[in-house]
Amino acid sequence: MTRSPSTHGRTWRLLAGGAAFGLLGLTAAWVGWPTGQPSNTEPVPDRSDDPRVTYTGPFRNVHPDVKYVGDAVCASCHADHAASYAKHPMARAMAPVAAATPIERYDPPARNPFQAGELWYEIRRDRGRVIHREWATATESRAGFEVAAEVHYAIGTGAKARSYAVDRAGFLFQSPATWFPGGDRWDLSPSYELRNWHFTRPLAPACLFCHCNYADHVPGTENRYRPPVFHGFGIGCERCHGPGELHVAARERGDPMAGAADYTIVNPARLEHTLREAVCQQCHLQGEDRVKGRGRGDWDFRPGLPLHPFVMVFSDARAGGIEHKFVTSVEQMMASRCYKESREPRKLGCTSCHDPHAVPAGEAARLAHYRSRCLTCHTDQSCSLPLGTRRKQQKDDSCIACHMPQAGSDVSHASFTNHAIPRLPPKRDAATDTRRPTPGPGDLVPFPGHRILPGDPDAARNLGLAQVNMLSRGLPRTVARNYAAAALPLLDQAVARHPTDWPAVESRADALWLLDRKEEAWAAYASAVAARPDSEGTRSAAGTLALEMGRREVARDHLEQAIRINPWRANYRHQLAVAYFRLGDWARATVDCLEALRLEPSRAATRSLLVQTYLWDGRADKAATEFDILQRITPDDKRAELDRWYRDEKDRAAGRGGPR
DSSP states (O other), X not given: OOOOTTTSOOTTHHHHHGGGGGGGTTHHHHSOOOOOOOOOOOOOSOGGGOHHHHOOSSOGGGSTTXXXXXXXXXXXXXHHHHHHHTTXXXXXXXXXXXXXXXXXXXXXXXXXXXXXXXXXXXXXXXXXXXXXXXXXXXXXXXXXXXXXXEEOEEESOSSSOBEEXXXXXXXEEEOSEEEETTTTEEEEOTTTXXXXXXXXXXXXXXXXXXXXXXXXXXXXXXXXXXXXXXXXXXXXXXXXXXXXXXXXXXXXXXXXXXXTOOTTSOOGGGSOHHHHHHHHHHHHOOOSEEEEOTTOOTTOOOTTSOSTTTEEEEEEOSSSOOXXXXXXXXXXXXTSHHHHHOOTTSOOOHHHHOOTTOOOSSHHHHHHHHHHHHTTTOOGXXXXXXXXXXXXXXXXXXXXXXXXXXXXXXXXXXXXXXXTOOSSOOOOOTTTOOOOSSOOGGGEEEXXXXXXXXXXXXXXXXXHHHHHHGGGGOOOHHXXXXXXXXXXXXXXXXXXXXXXXXXXXXXXXXXXXXXXXXXXXXXXXXXHHHHOTTOHHHHHHHXXXXXXXXXXXXXXXXXXXXXXXXXXXXXXXXXXXHHHHHTTOHHHHHHHHHHHHHHOTTOHHXXXXXXXXXXXXXXXXXXXXXXXXXXXXXXXXXXXXXXXXXXXXXXXXXXTOOOO
């Protein structure tokens, strides 16, 4: 599981509102304050600009009213393809834990349990159930805690990594523990080394899109799904061929086909190159950020159409730097000489080398298959090395061993094939690499951009959203403000054109907020709340902004509504506790702190707030117990600062001068 900036919350709000949380003393300076992100899925009453409706090509199953039939129906006629595809990684991208191929180990040599910072993790399998546990060890002088959760779904084939999902009454969250077969070990889930979400990372539709056929998402929520959650584990036939209703009906009627073509179903092989590649790019083009088109849903794309009206991918326009990133094979391939110099009908693409219905069985077959793919354009004489030399280096005379080497990535314990197809092994000196860790606002460009018309207003709108989404990376305040300033005029124009484009409305509010134009931001959020009262992300953001603006009762009301929609988000409970603390209701603030800690016991910000609520409520003994736990989960280099904060807070509470 890699980052998905448009779905994983906005930690940047700490930058915009750190001073407003001064009552939390030290903790507000070094603990993030994540809030929910509004869903980008919006219904479009007017279909006049829906690409599925305005499509004028030959394929008849592109229209949104054509229904899906499911893999079992496809297999009834295409048994051979179904049998081979069942072994394909795409077909095995997700499974219930009990049905997943057992690849994990649970013994101590596999780092079970393992330690990450101040916390420990253990994975237990018992009669088909798998339990993941997180804890801080208690000592004679300090209290500890633990939280355990049953994981219900295995995400990923396990070729590079396998992560896990927890189902809490239809709300899906990622576990902090992932199995890495390359290292034969357990460790923190990808990107958790940068920010540990524990068991609270919500799995929004964008997180599941490339692992399952379809997940029935509840609109207005970030990570709630209707039962049964998944309609097909793994990627199904119709994700590449489009919905099969018309095709099945025509075959059942025995309709004759017009010539050799059957336009009731999309055959990607009959698509022109760019449209054929769009089918693969649904999942294999990651970029720096992916933005859903205005009014588009996660599963709206239809094979046969360009991808960018549904999902516009923004890449880093600066040269180089793509060799070691996860899920970037498309960008690498398109930067290769093979791609740039090839022409139709042999223009290089994903299916030039990869059979979407089957994978070679065994290492020898794999090497032979990919070597044969190279030799469709090259010959044995194309290589500058003599055959004898090549055989000494690679007994199978493998092309990919030299020209598509395995390299490290931004995912721990995993390596990935270099799709840039370098003539010589790439050389990068990390010590002299002066590239910024993230692109600047002007570096984000649509990728690939050749199908996007100059001046396309939707492209400008999407760029504005991408620039705001980049704020989730915890950028320095000055850099974050640069992003907000760049995004604001683009979002101003987008909202002026479409006032009910709520993702644009709320991203514009976020930019205004970060630029300290809070009254304007509040007006935008007030309009969004009025239109979408059951959107948890909208309610949470409005509540957090109201807290910053000192509107405590209003903040309380919005945050209570966010919790009504999603009772499993610890950060909503935390923010509500802040509102009650500021209202002077210590007892109620304590209740919400305890509820947040039940969901996420390792949440240091909430633990420090609970210390404060006990101090201000006159329960010093309770405060001391919670402070012991807070010390336990605080890094060593922060404990002296934490001790000073605790002494100061006790003095303020004893003086009853009122919380800051």
